[in-house]
Amino acid sequence: MDDIAKSSTSLIRQLLASGLGRREIQNIAADLGTDKYVKEFNSFAHYTTMMFSQISGADSLRDTVGGIVSNRSTIRELQLDCVPNKSTLSYANAHRDYRFFERVFAGTLEKIKRETAPFALRHPFAFDNPMLSLDSSVITLCYSLFDWAKYRTAKGGVKIHVLLDNSHYLPQVVGFSNAKEHDINFARTLALPKGTIVIMDRGYFDFSLLFKWTRENIYFVTRIKSNTEFVVVKQAEVPPAPDSPYREDLPRDRHGPNRQKKPFTVVRDQLIELSSRRGRSRCPVTLRLVTAEDPDTGEEYRFLTNIISKRMSCHVVAAIYRERWSIETFFKTIKQNMVIKTFLGTSENAVRIQIFVALTAMLLIALLKHRAAVDWNFSNLLHLIRINLFSYFNIHDWANRPHCEKPPPEANPPPENPVTRANSLF
Numbered sequence: 001m002d003d004i005a006k007s008s009t010s011l012i013r014q015l016l017a018s019g020l021g022r023r024e025i026q027n028i029a030a031d032l033g034t035d036k037y038v039k040e041f042n043s044f045a046h047y048t049t050m051m052f053s054q055i056s057g058a059d060s061l062r063d064t065v066g067g068i069v070s071n072r073s074t075i076r077e078l079q080l081d082c083v084p085n086k087s088t089l090s091y092a093n094a095h096r097d098y099r100f101f102e103r104v105f106a107g108t109l110e111k112i113k114r115e116t117a118p119f120a121l122r123h124p125f126a127f128d129n130p131m132l133s134l135d136s137s138v139i140t141l142c143y144s145l146f147d148w149a150k151y152r153t154a155k156g157g158v159k160i161h162v163l164l165d166n167s168h169y170l171p172q173v174v175g176f177s178n179a180k181e182h183d184i185n186f187a188r189t190l191a192l193p194k195g196t197i198v199i200m201d202r203g204y205f206d207f208s209l210l211f212k213w214t215r216e217n218i219y220f221v222t223r224i225k226s227n228t229e230f231v232v233v234k235q236a237e238v239p240p241a242p243d244s245p246y247r248e249d250l251p252r253d254r255h256g257p258n259r260q261k262k263p264f265t266v267v268r269d270q271l272i273e274l275s276s277r278r279g280r281s282r283c284p285v286t287l288r289l290v291t292a293e294d295p296d297t298g299e300e301y302r303f304l305t306n307i308i309s310k311r312m313s314c315h316v317v318a319a320i321y322r323e324r325w326s327i328e329t330f331f332k333t334i335k336q337n338m339v340i341k342t343f344l345g346t347s348e349n350a351v352r353i354q355i356f357v358a359l360t361a362m363l364l365i366a367l368l369k370h371r372a373a374v375d376w377n378f379s380n381l382l383h384l385i386r387i388n389l390f391s392y393f394n395i396h397d398w399a400n401r402p403h404c405e406k407p408p409p410e411a412n413p414p415p416e417n418p419v420t421r422a423n424s425l426f
Contacts, residue, residue: 005394011385012055013077014395016048019108019364022079028107034100040082043100046092048078050101050344050353054361057386059342061086073390093345098352105360109170112367116168123166123323124246125316129219131166133327134187134200137335138179139355145346151179158351161186164327166199170366171330174359176352184209192218197307199324205304207274207282214285214306221320224289224304229276233286236269238314245319264292264301264318271308292318334362337382372399 007014020028022044029035029043052074053064065086068074075083084092123131141149141156151157157179163172175186183203192198194217202223213220224230245263268291274283290303303321334340338358343351365385369376376399384402391398 005397007392007394010073010077010390010392011395011398012052012389013079015055015364015368015385016051016078018367019360020104020111024107025104028103029100032097032100032103034096041084041088041092042081043096045080045082045084046089046096047101047104047357048080049084049089050093050357051361052078053344054339054354054358055365055382055385056389057339059339061089061344064344065089071390077390090345093350093353094347095349096353098349098356101353101356101360105174105356105363108360108363112170112363113168115367116370125320126246127312129195129197130193131197131199131320131323132172132192133164133166133324134162134190134198134204135164135324135327135331136161136183136186136203137331139335139340140179141343141351146351148348149178149351158348158355159183160331160355162327162330163190164330166323166326169326169330170363171359174356176355192216194218197221197320199321201324207279210287210306211283211285214283219305219307221303221305221307221317223321224302229274229279230272230287230289231275232270232272234271236271236310236314238266238269241266241315242313245313245316262295263315264322265295266290266292266314266318267300269314288317290314290317333378334358337379338362368395368399371396374400374402 025044025047034043056067058064058067065084069083136159138157138159141158143150143154143156146156149156149158159177159179161175165172177186184206187204187209197219200222202225205222205225210220270289271286272289273286274280286308288305288308291300293300303317305317338361340355340358343354365382369378369381
């Protein structure tokens, strides 16, 4: 590691510095009043302590507090004015308003968006409409400890709802609900701009929602339920399949594993109207049904959309739905790498705090991955960060040359003007 530039601060402090600054975090705390009557363990200290828990992989109060007090440099690098004990951290998780951590996450997200904006990250299709993926994932909890989150007879659960932007794979909206609550309730609260294309699974198949979005010029691509009654209004001719449904200038590093699969084989392109009494009354519009076959498995899929213009090929409609896999990758990344399977508190407030901190830590690591010249795997990068948390290397030089190789010709310039690749942040 002798060839890597040294730094006066540790990797973890440099990583935290890439997010919101101390003054910005303190302003959020002052705005929400989360430091009112607090003597020592203020909101900033709470934030850095929880971030240390996530980035280091400490999954309990004992590991988190023990990891801080075992090394004096940890206290200095986390900029802590006091060392919290387990009861103090537990009390703060239960009583400090989770909205403080939600605001910090939102501020970090906006900062990353501003940084990536000059590089014009965009989704892989030729049209300019914003494309968003909507889905949810359940985090199971022990019902005897988390009695506020009853899910099944002997199991608790909290559901995370995410609206993901397919241009840079960053979450646009994050919400929570009890695991028993239906997904459609969250979808109804979304305020989306005109022209947006929403990709979603059958959990969001609701006649009233589809009609509402159609009237508001919001487009959707989903799968139709097998028991949906409809009549075919027009049978359109299926044009020859293009070489690729993606735009011609799509960089090779945007051809991820999912896009390297054989494209769907479209067998039917139809305009339909819902024929059931409920369907006619709640969604009285003409919709488009694209039936396609997976060439690898032979399984048939039926995609429902309100994009009926001929300018949007049926082959592109099928390819759009396949992009929904990006949100599955997002949930897989956070569940496999961040500390959200065990919690540092049993209250609903503590659970929400830990999830927002996990999302914030995930953003900072994704930003480091985005800046690096090396094409990191997210899990590998996080693992090596955890090993080198208190190493005093320049974090960007270290990320560019993890094995002390000579700088590659295309290595990144200094962090203030990073070169980024047009690929996923995760």
